[in-house]
Amino acid sequence: MKLRKLVALAAVMAMTMALMAGCGGSGSSDSGDADGAGVLKIGGIGPSTGPAALYGLAVKNGGELAVKEINEANPDGLQLEWMWQDDEHDAEKSVNAYNKLVDDGMQILVGSVTTTPCTAVAAEAFENRTFALTPSASGPAVTEDNDNVFQLCFSDPNQGIASADYIKEHFADKTVGIIYNNADNYSSGIRDKFKSEYEDGGKKVTEATFTDETTDFKAQLNTMKDAGVDLLFLPIYYAPAANIMTQAAQIGYAPTYFGVDGMDGILGADGFDASLAEGVLLLTPFTPYSEDENIKEFVKKYEDAYGETPIQFAADAYDCVYAIYDAYQKTGLDADASMEDICEAMIKVFTGDFTASGLTAESMKWNEAGEVDKTPKVCIIQDGKYVEQ
Amino acid sequence: MSVLNSLISGLSLGSVYAIIALGYTMVYGISKMLNFAHGDIIMVGAYVSFLLTNHAGMNAWISLLIAIATCTVLGIIIERLAYRPLRGTGSLAVLITAIGVSYFLQNAALLLWGADPRMFTSLFKGFKTIHAANGSLTITPESLFTIIANIIIMIALTLFVSKTKAGKAMRAVSEDNGAAQLMGINVNQSISLTFAIGSGLAAIAGVLMCSAYPVLMPTTGAMPGIKAFTAAVFGGIGSIPGAMVGGLILGIIEIFSRAYISSELADAIVFACLIIVLLIRPTGLLGKKINEKV
Numbered sequence: 001m002k003l004r005k006l007v008a009l010a011a012v013m014a015m016t017m018a019l020m021a022g023c024g025g026s027g028s029s030d031s032g033d034a035d036g037a038g039v040l041k042i043g044g045i046g047p048s049t050g051p052a053a054l055y056g057l058a059v060k061n062g063g064e065l066a067v068k069e070i071n072e073a074n075p076d077g078l079q080l081e082w083m084w085q086d087d088e089h090d091a092e093k094s095v096n097a098y099n100k101l102v103d104d105g106m107q108i109l110v111g112s113v114t115t116t117p118c119t120a121v122a123a124e125a126f127e128n129r130t131f132a133l134t135p136s137a138s139g140p141a142v143t144e145d146n147d148n149v150f151q152l153c154f155s156d157p158n159q160g161i162a163s164a165d166y167i168k169e170h171f172a173d174k175t176v177g178i179i180y181n182n183a184d185n186y187s188s189g190i191r192d193k194f195k196s197e198y199e200d201g202g203k204k205v206t207e208a209t210f211t212d213e214t215t216d217f218k219a220q221l222n223t224m225k226d227a228g229v230d231l232l233f234l235p236i237y238y239a240p241a242a243n244i245m246t247q248a249a250q251i252g253y254a255p256t257y258f259g260v261d262g263m264d265g266i267l268g269a270d271g272f273d274a275s276l277a278e279g280v281l282l283l284t285p286f287t288p289y290s291e292d293e294n295i296k297e298f299v300k301k302y303e304d305a306y307g308e309t310p311i312q313f314a315a316d317a318y319d320c321v322y323a324i325y326d327a328y329q330k331t332g333l334d335a336d337a338s339m340e341d342i343c344e345a346m347i348k349v350f351t352g353d354f355t356a357s358g359l360t361a362e363s364m365k366w367n368e369a370g371e372v373d374k375t376p377k378v379c380i381i382q383d384g385k386y387v388e389q
Numbered sequence: 390m391s392v393l394n395s396l397i398s399g400l401s402l403g404s405v406y407a408i409i410a411l412g413y414t415m416v417y418g419i420s421k422m423l424n425f426a427h428g429d430i431i432m433v434g435a436y437v438s439f440l441l442t443n444h445a446g447m448n449a450w451i452s453l454l455i456a457i458a459t460c461t462v463l464g465i466i467i468e469r470l471a472y473r474p475l476r477g478t479g480s481l482a483v484l485i486t487a488i489g490v491s492y493f494l495q496n497a498a499l500l501l502w503g504a505d506p507r508m509f510t511s512l513f514k515g516f517k518t519i520h521a522a523n524g525s526l527t528i529t530p531e532s533l534f535t536i537i538a539n540i541i542i543m544i545a546l547t548l549f550v551s552k553t554k555a556g557k558a559m560r561a562v563s564e565d566n567g568a569a570q571l572m573g574i575n576v577n578q579s580i581s582l583t584f585a586i587g588s589g590l591a592a593i594a595g596v597l598m599c600s601a602y603p604v605l606m607p608t609t610g611a612m613p614g615i616k617a618f619t620a621a622v623f624g625g626i627g628s629i630p631g632a633m634v635g636g637l638i639l640g641i642i643e644i645f646s647r648a649y650i651s652s653e654l655a656d657a658i659v660f661a662c663l664i665i666v667l668l669i670r671p672t673g674l675l676g677k678k679i680n681e682k683v
Contacts (some may be wrong), residue, residue: 050504051606087480182653199540209652213612216604219396219648226391239506241603246508250529250601253395271443271508271603 033153038335039079043106045097050088051239052264054314059113059135060084060313061306066321078182078335087112091120098124107339109160109321115139115186121375122149131346133324139185145371148343150350152320156186156240159260160193162376165285168257176239177229179220179244181236190235190260219248225253238266245276264312266341267384280381285360286315287386295359319358327354393526401601403640404539408594409617410632412587418627419563421584422480425487426467427591428614432607434460434592435599436502439509456592462587465581498607506606509599531601532535538597543633555582563676613619616653619663625676634674
């Protein structure tokens with residue numbers, strides 16, 4: 001009931017805003033110049049507390065840093081405002097956070113950070129016509145049927161296929177197993193594609209599953225051990241991954257671990273014995289230890305501001321804000337344009353020949369489905385650092 | 390060998406359930422109420438130990454003692470503030486209050502410690518894993534010590550309720566509250582003592598559980614709490630050996646269904662077994678038959 005009311009309220013608010021914008025008659029000026037001073041309100045949603053807090057906080061900080069940079073670089077031009085809401089990696093809370101942001105006058109959304117909440121928010125944003133660019137929600141359901149939602153990260157199918165191809169190429173002689181969370185879209189989505197791609201060549205993978213309530217992974221690990229699995233693919237978030245690595249070490253099982261973007265952040269978990277993650281391979285478009293000048297500068301600024309090394313999600317959010325900023329210049333809209341007008345204009349730009357360059361890729365392009373086209377990288381954890389392979 | 394490995398995992402998980410189930414069963418035995426906040430006391434105990442060890446640099450074993458003390462006091466306070474005023478008002482009011490206390494503890498932990506998962510450092514970090522039968526059989530120190538702790542606690546508790554004066558008083562209160570009072574037994578004190586023991590054991594269970602399964606969050610105690618409650622009912626709620634038997638069987642069923650049937654169905658199978666047992670023996674495996682209520 002409460003939720004429906006909120007949704008209704010948000011819808012009314014959105015309609016009112018649309019009407020007001022219409023009255024002003026300045027909704028879509030064709031001056032082609034967005035330099036007029038004004039503030040564009042960008043909302044961010046993600047888990048800044050909860051089991052996936054590391055991702056949410058990284059996005060919050062990365063986005064904030066980009067906004068600050070843009071504002072300082074051109075104080076007379078278009079200014080951005082960064083509004084953040086916590087969703088604790090919970091779909092219902094995420095929709096509430098979205099409604100709150102709409103109430104507060106958000107014009108463009110960066111979020112949500114994680115797939116399941118983002119799927120719920122994407123449906124709302126589609127109804128309300130909010131342009132959304134998610135830094136990291138990689139599930140296909142996020143963009144499916146939603147023309148207004150775009151991903152800056154690889155989609156799950158892409159991650160699954162890229163991982164399978166990499167393993168086939170570089171670890172041809174290994175026996176591969178998967179442990180995944182079958183109660184989670186993200187995890188089972190990657191697993192589906194990985195399995196079909198990997199087994200395409202006639203090879204078999206050993207599989208075991210768990211759910212959010214699972215604490216004991218020894219049964220799954222023993223299954224892997226008995227099957228002789230020596231490369232364990234973990235398309236899961238870092239908390240269960242840390243649990244799995246700890247319990248594997250307890251039973252004296254030491255396969256090579258291969259993770260995807262959810263594994264990013266494992267080194268920063270409170271109390272985690274980083275030596276357990278030595279030799280872990282993971283698919284990530286960003287490594288803070290890169291020699292690239294832009295990345296070096298970003299890492300330095302981030303460390304100065306937040307006292308920790310940025311993970312991939314921070315870079316994703318940073319790129320999101322810059323991509324939105326660049327694309328917005330191309331729409332020719334004023335900073336006070338309505339959320340709906342912005343949405344339509346931004347969709348046009350993103351599905352056009354717009355390319356964005358950033359920390360996570362040189363030239364990112366988007367297709368009409370909202371998926372990004374960029375090249376994944378594989379890193380290995382050595383001495384507590386990511387080393388590019 | 391994988392059967393033996395699973396059996397050991399099952400015994401270890403079952404021992405955790407058994408220790409938690411003791412708290413449920415003792416409290417039910419003496420005050421006929423289901424203390425649903427019990428699972429969350431486990432979480433509090435684990436947090437206290439984790440924070441003292443990882444952020445205050447304290448020895449893990451000393452932090453365990455402090456965690457036990459904290460939970461004991463917490464158990465007494467909860468009983469005094471939330472349950473005692475409702476004694477005699479009917480079981481539904483107390484049951485709802487217990488659920489309320491459970492949510493209160495979870496959310497207080499969320500506020501106090503945040504929801505970020507903490508990676509618990511094992512209490513038995515320095516101990517070596519035992520490898521037998523050419524390495525195919527592995528016994529982790531966590532499993533071994535959990536099983537041993539369970540046995541020691543069970544024996545100590547049985548001796549306590551049968552041999553000591555306080556234990557006899559507890560049994561008397563559980564037999565007949567009113568008559569015990571007439572005989573000069575301080576009922577309030579007996580109930581407080583029960584909560585104190587149950588909550589202290591919960592702290593031990595929390596540290597043992599997080600040593601074996603290291604992810605600690607404010608909701609960490611919720612599911613094991615429910616499973617342990619199931620174990621207590623399984624074995625016959627109110628009975629100390631029942632809690633042990635129930636816990637161990639439940640742990641073994643859970644691990645075996647995960648290893649050999651399906652990890653998705655494991656929880657469903659556990660609860661299905663509970664339903665079957667209750668259909669055949671409504672009082673649980675060891676309920677009523679052995680009159681050793683606490």
